[in-house]
Amino acid sequence: MEKLPIYTQKIPGGGVLLTATDKLMNWSRKSSIWYMLFGLACCAIEMMATGASDYDLDRMGLIFRGSPRQSDLMIIAGTVTLKMAPRIQTLYEQMPEPRYVVAMGNCACNGGPYRYDSYSTLMGVDKAIPVDVYITGCPPRPEALMNGIIELQKRIDRMSLKDKMAIRV
Amino acid sequence: MTLAPNISLGKEEGLKTEEFVVNIGPQHPSTHGLLRLVATLDGEIIKEVVPHIGYLHRSTEKIAENRYYHSFVPYTDRTDYISAMLMNWGYVMAVEKVAGICNPMRAEVIRVLIGELNRLASHLLFYGTFGMDVGAFTPFLWAFRERENILRLFESLCGQRLTYNYYRIGGVSHDLPKDWVGNLQKWLAHFKQVYKELYDILTYNVIFLRRTKGVGILSKEQAIAWGCTGPVLRASGVDWDLRRDETYSVYKELKFEVPVGENGDVWDRYWVRMQEMLQSISLVEQCLAKLKELDDKLPRLQRGSAEWKENAMFVIRTQSVLQVEPGEAYVRIEAARGELGYYLVSKGGAKPWKLKIRSGAFCNLSVLPEITRGKLIADLIAILASLDIVLGEIDR
Amino acid sequence: MTQEELQSYILQKYPGFKLEPLAHDLTFLVPAEQYIPFCTFLKEDPSMAFQNVMSLTATDYLDYMQVVVHINSYSQKHRIAIKVTLDRENPKISTITHLWPGANWHERETYDLYGVLFDKHPDLRRILLADDWEGYPMRKGYTHWNLTPMPDDVTEVMKDYPTVPNPLG
């Protein structure tokens, strides 16, 4: 049934209908992104600090969930090692479809301080899974993480049902 | 109306039951990082727990062999990222012992002050995550609110919240900013009241006692034989603290007691860490007093004077690329998670030949299969949380 | 016991042992066949009372391998180190887990990273690296894909260091 948005666009008043549902869908997806509790290294402590009382992520609608089945955002907070990469791919696959990935910290973006002379780190998580937003910093401040999430929300706002990009393969 | 004699309620010989394997894998809310526990269960009773580590092995020791002595300090932050200052301290002391550098008195006092403050922050984080693992969510929020204040103090000191790179070979990188001591004293006064709240809502809570008292008992011999150190060892009744028994820095001039538990269960490990928080507060205050006393005794040097030049040469020698003559040393300090040892081998030149980081959590975790055999699966998470492991330090 | 008493006590019992000149703390160079008798002596002897292993690791000196064991005693409050020289091609030494179970994981890690075989070890498997990893990464000759060696002689590196104004004029 995914062709439906494309057909509705062809019939005369369909475009209006499509943008209305787009706005509703994006608004609901954007303001209740549940992230998977998945800390790897130092950035995980900053992510916990962001989720705790001082820099509260809950006010942006982000609640941490234990399993990938109920979460639609995976924050890669820490260094991805070669032993962990296949596990991350499995976890990414097991998340339901409108799913987003935020690479938090230099290690997740491109290996960070462990880029040179380390035999067991993966140089950036985007070699394993597609990434939506990169947050630099080692570890990035809680405000930087929240800014990254606001960037993600802007990106979700621009999505539409008709183009393939909305529903990431 | 009695049951037929031969039907036994679940006894083994009556019905064949298989063990099933539960995989508490790398991604799990309560493994504090990437630890995989493969538990073979018989019903609710754990037959065997096999921990699998190495999911965060970032080859820090291989990097150490290719870095100058100074540029390796940030990597020590990232091994145990919850008490990064203490990790710096261990490495820097090892290099100073091999290179034969002695530090100015003021730098030693600042090191103890900052080290104890970081131990306090690490125990606060333990208090928060331990409460969350045992099922109480309030301690997590309260502990992190208090910990934010310490992180703000550290940030005004060295610009980073978690990985500080503050300790340098031969001292510390900056002196304390002007109003830093005032903010610290204000916060300490506030924290003493809050500490009572934190202590009261969890320690003698009935549910908490049922979950932790008498669970996961680690006997004294087991703790010593398996090489557990730090709060885990002291909770089992061994009165051993490196700050007092193998004193380093200025600890011999500071007075503090060492809390020792009796029967080494989960509650004792929690209680020892809470008492250590109090000891850390008193140590921080003693250091502040010592700093004030040092300020009066040692007036600030004017530029161009003889001592100033001598100190400047000291700075040049230690801050530029350090050349260390051949030698090796094993230095250990009392980190938040136990004995933190650095075995440094240098064959001369600007890079270490070999560096081994002995972390407290590595040995504490190796005792997990021993103390969870025959226990209920529900207690496994409480026992694991009480060991206070950090996977960065275990996998290095 | 202080370090001097300890040293004289042990040398008087085992005259053949040499001391490591470069070490800052008491280190004995023990021949391989005397390794286990010496360890059992250290554990059983009441005045020695070495109760646990602090750290066990190996060092690769290019032409030979050395296993270093640091043991300490809580009751006597003293600690020593033992070094055993092994040939580099197939280093083999017997395990000490029967004396101190704490050495179990240390030996597994030393096998994993250096390739030192500990015979009669309960389950000698890789502990830190993935099980299908070939080669022992911490050996000196191990070249991996992103090793960028920093220059050993420091002169040209010093050039771009910010030169501290020499106060001595």
Place this chain on the structure above:
Amino acid sequence: MAIQMDYMLVFLLTGIGFVAGNFFLSSLLRPFRPNPKKLSTYECGEEPVGSAWVQFNVRYYLFAMIFVIFDVEAVFLIPWAVVYQSLGIVTFIEMFVFLFILIVGLVHVWRKGGLEWV
């Protein structure tokens, strides 16, 4: 106030219709992309090994049985508790006889050791 039965069908239909309609509508818009890895059981990131159909301890079955018995007891108790004033004294005593029988069952299971997890 007697419930007018003639509106009951309307309530029933709108209820079921509302739920079915939502399901159908969202099936149009939500992405549907099953792939073998996504459908494999979630094992904290690891590959699932072996099947979950294993003969686990009989204790679980025992606890399930005890729960079902006392749950059914509750099913009988609740409607009785709502209207017991208007039913007179006989049913009042009859319900306590029913309760007494179940209490005897509970004591027996307790003494037999069915409640502890051995």
